Amino acid sequence: MGAGMAPRITRRKDFVMAAAAPAVATPSAVVQARSRGDGDAARIGFTVTKKLGSAVVRNRVRRRLKEAVRLSLEGALKRGVDYVFVGRAGTRSRPFSLLIDDLRTAIAMFDRGGGAVRPPRGKPSRPMAPRGAIGTP
Helix, strand or coil: CCCCCCCECCCHHHHHHHHCCCEEECCCEEEEEEECCCCCCCEEEEECCHHHCCHHHHHHHHHHHHHHHHHHCHHHCCCCEEEEEEECHHHHHCCHHHHHHHHHHHHHHHHCCCCECCCCCCCCCCCCCCCCCCCCC
16 A cells, blocks of 8 residues: 555455445446445555456556546545446556546546446346246256
């Protein structure tokens, strides 16, 4: 953690809980925000999926996100909230000033009560057939 940086999210459990929270998608990143319900400092996490490319590409995307957050959002993050910044393909090529604008816009949407709540991931549940029904073992 560098000087002036918010505490980091490091445990997988915290990333998973943030993934189920409201999110705002911008051209350069997806921002997920989960209220922890305490008054502690905001925590931040960064993630980039393997589908974006090699480790070199993913690390470059992650470094750009970290620097954009460090330069522009430190004072704007609310206490008691976990923020996860998810890199997208646009993060790599988007001009840095627009990347910063995208992140500020996403955080402002959360401040206004915005953010889309996504349905749970995975296969949709289907009702179980009653025992003895045709086609069940």
